[in-house]
Amino acid sequence: MTRPLFIALVLLLFAAAPAPAATDTDGDGIEDSQDNCLETPNDSQLDSDGDGCGNACDADYDQTGSVDGSDFMILRSMMGRTSGDADFDGSVDLTGDDVVGGTDFIIFRAQMNGTPGPSLVATRDVSACP
Ligand SMILES: [Ca+2]
Ligand SMILES: [Ca+2]
Numbered sequence: 001m002t003r004p005l006f007i008a009l010v011l012l013l014f015a016a017a018p019a020p021a022a023t024d025t026d027g028d029g030i031e032d033s034q035d036n037c038l039e040t041p042n043d044s045q046l047d048s049d050g051d052g053c054g055n056a057c058d059a060d061y062d063q064t065g066s067v068d069g070s071d072f073m074i075l076r077s078m079m080g081r082t083s084g085d086a087d088f089d090g091s092v093d094l095t096g097d098d099v100v101g102g103t104d105f106i107i108f109r110a111q112m113n114g115t116p117g118p119s120l121v122a123t124r125d126v127s128a129c130p
């Protein structure tokens with residue numbers, strides 16, 4: 001085989017190789033770079049407070065960058081509220097089912113003393129969504 005032919009063959013092989021698949025760490029169908037909860041499956045991408053961290057990984061209701069006792073007080077005040085209530089705060093509804101209830105509390109507890117996210121959404125507010 002001549003050298004130019006060999007190089008042409010190698011180039012052809014590289015061109016035919018499939019492009020590397022986009023990474024989707026949590027398997028929710030949203031590519032990592034677009035996913036507002038990188039490690040939490042949330043195909044709805046619901047982000048009620050618009051800080052760039054999806055509700056599913058954002059129990060930091062008061063936007064301080066950490067999930068702590070003050071957030072718990074907010075959750076407690078919203079317990080049992082539904083989207084039909086005038087004072088309903090959608091960002092407290094972590095599951096996005098229009099009710100603040102026990103499942104939201106379980107998710108909150110898992111995030112307690114942590115930080116919201118992580119999210120890789122380029123437009124996120126990094127002080128509220130590190
Ligand atoms: Ca994903
Ligand atoms: Ca996700």
Ligand SMILES: [Ca+2]
Pocket residue numbers: 047048049050051052053054055058
């Ligand atoms: Ca959010």
Ligand SMILES: [Ca+2]
Pocket residue numbers: 059060061062063064065066067068070071
């Ligand atoms: Ca907080």
